[in-house]
Amino acid sequence: MKSSTIQLTAPTELRSRLGKGIEINGEVRFTEVFRVESKLTGKLISDTGCLVVGETGMVEAEVHAGFVEVFGTIKGTITAKHKVEIRSGGRVYGDIFTPVLNIEHGAMFDGKCRMIE
Secondary structure (H helix, E strand, O other): OOOOOOOOOOOOOEEEEEOOOOEEEEEEEOOOEEEEOOEEEEEEEOOOOEEEEOOOOEEEEEEEEEEEEEOOEEEOOEEEEEEEEEOOOOEEEOOEEEOOEEEOOOOEEEOOEEEOO
């Protein structure tokens, strides 16, 4: 008999990064950790990966990921399988669907949150 546990720690190995000065419009699929320090518009998809939006990152997209950590700005709907964290200085404008939501002091969240299983 297998025991089921909820994974609350995000992957830590950075595999992909969009640095300053890059703009992408479209659909991006990723695994592991994907860090955005630029402007990305469209759709971000990962089954279990971790999206990190850095301080200079601006994401205007529909986001589907295992984990989402926001230091910059996300405008759009976020669906996270495990957890969303909005760090101090981070801004989210849109709805969030996740089982765990952490909003630090100094962060901004303008939208609705629905806690999912």
